[in-house]
Amino acid sequence: MLKKEQNDLVTQTGPGTPMGDLFRAYWLPILLSEELPENDCPPVRVKVLSERMIAFRDSEGKLGLIDEFCAHRGVSLWFGRNEECGLRCPYHGWKFDTTGQCVDVPSEPEESGYAKKIKLKNYPLIEKGGVLWTYMGPAETTPPEPEWEFATVPLNQSFTSKRLQENNWLQAMEGGIDSSHVSFLHRGDLNNDPLFKGAAGNKYNLADSKPVFEVVEAPGGLYIGARRNAEDGKFYWRITPWVMPCFTMVPPRGDHPIHGHFWVPIDDETCTAWSFDYHPTRPLTDTERQAMKDGKGIHVRYVPGTYRPLANKDNDYLIDREAQKAGRTYSGVEGIGMQDASLQESMGPICDRTKENLVGTDNGIIMARHRLMRAAKALHEKGVLPPGRTVDDMKVRSAAVILPPDQHYKEAAKEALIAKVGVKQTSV
């Protein structure tokens, strides 16, 4: 349960809000590289943290992320002509470069220098791992560039997708650190989904729907360990890292690729759910990659030409009551990603946490909220930079291990929780 003012604090990420300031302390994924595939390609509208922008790749391949609207009469530059190292407004021909600097006002004499006095707000936009990232905070506190393992392995070892999720970022992110729902919501998929099935660890998930949890603080966020009984008195641990503010990883299964998410606010009522899969030591197989494109695992199929899931609220998520009854899916919705999204969207655009009834096993969620609120206030009121910004914080991995009962996963699986080049994930 959160009080209304606390719920407002953690869910509002627009300019000037404490949580908005917090998000603006990190590099955030905002576009797939495929959305700006070549020089002078069509520009793309982007809304992030309640700010509307236009992204484009100019004639020399430079990336630009600038205010969406022309400084002249407020026309959307989405209609712009991307040519000769700039984006030209089709209304009166004003032209802007990738920094937002106006470089041409055709109606004014070039010698007047009028164009130099016009500049749209811009943010840096960089490309890494098939993803375009922006940092929307003060230049003087720019953190190191993204070093998440999924974004640094060779491109043939990773697959990243994104989907529109029509609810506030926090209720989506909280699903990522709530390990206990897997044994219910996704149980139909553990033995069927090509990116999950066959792992030795699945049997522990299916046999034990009441895991025991241990939550410990990590420098950049939390580790949430979910413990289930294994053979010979040992424990099967699934360890989920959460790095502030919105990065989570799902513990691996067998030799399947590892996966995880970013939940990036579009505005307070929608977010982008980023889903990545990668293998630290080998290329993804054609079968794996095709399964991801087909919406298996944590990915989804799209409405053609969009990043909106094909199963969405407008078609009641294509719910199949027969499949639900037969146990092929637990909720009747197909696909792990949409099983999560459908339920999270059903909470409403911003979940009313004044009415929820958390239980002791929700402590991962409770602690994440606590850390977010504390960090947001410290940054907003005292300028204290939040955790989760260092390269070490980003070099994190999820893990699945079997340990003797007297060992603490944070120590016993310490090396498994660090991403290392050329070292395979620790999995069961």
Next chain:
Amino acid sequence: MLLSESARVTTAQEARFRIQTPNSKPRAVKVIALDSEAARLVDEISKQPWNGAAFFKSLSFEQSGGDNVKAWLNDLAGHTSDLVGEVANADCVVVIAGAGEDAASVSVIAELCNHYHKTLVALVVPQGSYDQDTVDRSLKALRPHAKMLVIAHERDYIEAMLTALRA
């Protein structure tokens, strides 16, 4: 195009029609300090306004033969309570242990929680400049018994957790 039922009911506008009647009754959360360091914390935390949470410290146990254990808690006013009665009437039991302190009494509390089907949440609170071995000792003592085990580095986290649990 007509909106689907899911599209219609998930709008902010529709959220206004959610039933506002409380969806839960007050719950009984029992917070028990397992050692003197934890007792100091519990004493401070108990001074906040709570929704009926009960705070205890200074456990004492007496083995009376067989499996029969008599155990007592002291509430903050110094009154002695029967552990069995408190657990039996709890919705959730939270035990707090100072890192490295003697947490052996948790086994008795856990036994009662099992008997009465109550969730046991355990918090380990490291003190000052602690070392990992100290924390590990506490975790090891608590792990077999707790449904949820948390290392809580700050007092304000304990307060946040109790608030979240409507304690």
